Amino acid sequence: MSEPSNEAAPRRGRPRKDPDRLAVWSPPPGWSRLVAWVAPEEKAVLKAVATRAGVPVADLVRALAAGLVYGVVDAEELLTHVRKGAAVMEKIPTIFERDDRFHVVDKPRAECDWVFAGAGRATEKLDGTNARLTVRSGTIVRVEKRRNPSKAQKAAGIVDGWYVDTDEHGAEDKWLREAAANTVVASWPDGEHSVEALGPRIQGNPLGLDEHVCVPFNLIVPDYQEAPRTYQELHDWLTTLESRYAPGHLAEGVVFHHPDGRRAKIKRKDFARAR
Structure with missing residues (x-):
């Protein structure tokens, strides 16, 4: 019988630059650790x-x-x-299917076939927070924010979102209400207007606006009549597409509007970046 070897078993893994010093990081006082399960x-x-x-x-x-x-x-x-929730269908669907990294691929989404058939018009997609303003005689009388159904409500058959009143004194509604206050509605017709709230403290302010404001979808969102309809053309076009709402900044993307009310979208960041 052979004698057991006295040689130490080789250690696995990449050798440390300084084997005698372990890499230890101590969090600042008061910090805590969070753990979450993800798909x-x-x-x-x-x-x-x-x-x-x-x-x-x-x-x-x-x-x-x-x-x-x-x-x-x-x-x-x-x-x-x-x-x-991840399992809930997008309210405005993206016109292409996505890969496992959530980038779009050159595969049109079936429900958006009307876009590729040339139907509808394209408008600039503004990156903000959806809201609704009620106007009477050139004055805003109500400011609402959008709510979407929860997973449980979706399972119960509640598909469409709805609007709820903002809280005049709630911190979570501060910037939305400021955007409404800065919006001139003197020429708006009476009624309820779906808007996108934009500004310095909303969604990172990609358009570089100096103040918060609401843009009504039915009144002043710019059109892009020349918008292409193929994967590669949209990829190239969106790379340099300038915002018509805030010239000097790139547009986030476009929303296609069908005459019957259907909508579909595509954003610049939906495409994988060139390597």
């Missing part, structure tokens, strides 16, 4: 975004929390998507 496709998207940013996933999640604290990320808009 495989959610994990893939988080890792993809973190890789593009050149940071660990943990830093990406912490950046989201910091964005909420300092108003870079709009809490109400985030809550809308959280309540909607």
